[in-house]
Amino acid sequence: MNIRTAIAAVLAATACLTLASCSDNADTNAASKPSSTPTVDPGNAFVTSVIDAHLDSYADGVPAAAELKAFPPKWCDALEAGHTVQWMLDNVDTYPSGETWGTGKTDAYQLVLLGTQAYCPKWTDQVRDDLRESGEY
Template structure:
């Protein structure tokens, strides 16, 4: 009787899709991936930076904005500071285009938003540098 109960339990579990090995044939649903550039542009829009308050559209063109964060991440990887990146004598990576500009206070915020979207491992470092300099 005990043997029959064990066989019945195993059969029930098999029919229910359970197994003692924890293996199932069900595939997890894919998680949507977000392009870091799109994430960055959306965060800039959501930030309502003063630099872009009077512009039409509300923020600079996305294709122009998206060019900056990868360069900022490269500079951070190379050991440079935010101050260096935004300096004309340093990295010359100040966020400005032909038809738009960014106030300095907003530039620091923009760098932080870009780092959050493109290279989040540097966020803590950037945030600390901005706090230490009094810019954040």
Template sequence: MHRIATALLTLLLAGAAAGCGASSDTAADPKPSASATPSANPLVVFTKAVDDAHLESYATGIPAYQELRVFPPQWCKALGDGHSVEWMLGDGDLYPIGQDWGTRKEDAYHLVLMGVRAYCPKHEGAVKEELRESGAF
């Protein structure tokens, strides 16, 4: 499954480098923030971080990026609205889970941090602080 994720990542990077990737202003593919590398596609950054993290939850294979990619923009919106990571993964119903895959709680915290780092780095400090205070990190 890592080969599939790596191949997908390679295709995404090649498309971005060639300028042939379709641009989208949807919530699933927001533009990188001013503090992110201007040429870095947040989906590519996030997907690579997830692949490189080797999370125990995904030992048998990382969920398809189409399923995973919907979470970081939603987390960023929730953080922008003043919600906490605990709220997002609980009452906010933004826990990273799909029809055929799930995520252990400790891996979910890492996933949120990777998503925030890629999509809305302005919230990264607050997320790290909350996770440290809660004992998650």
């Protein structure tokens, strides 16, 4: 083997190894990077929508976020179980109120809709239908 052939073989081998190495690193780096699609916490989206709604019940201040965020998962579970908005608002465990705050019935309807949109959007149409049937939407 002459020197030119040997150098060409070494260069070719180095190029192959470099390409293979880059490929492996690119895959590893892509897997270790976080997704560029941000995830939105449904609780934060819900609280923001409640603030933006300017509900009369909260004219003196919106209840604590942690207290508000406790209700939408209960509403989603109730909807999954086949209950209506009226059932939820007739039930003390799912009516949006706390020790130091309450929600008027009209605002409670809006709150259930906002919570459903943020936490379990697949039930939004049913909530709207329930509210329309009751004359509240």
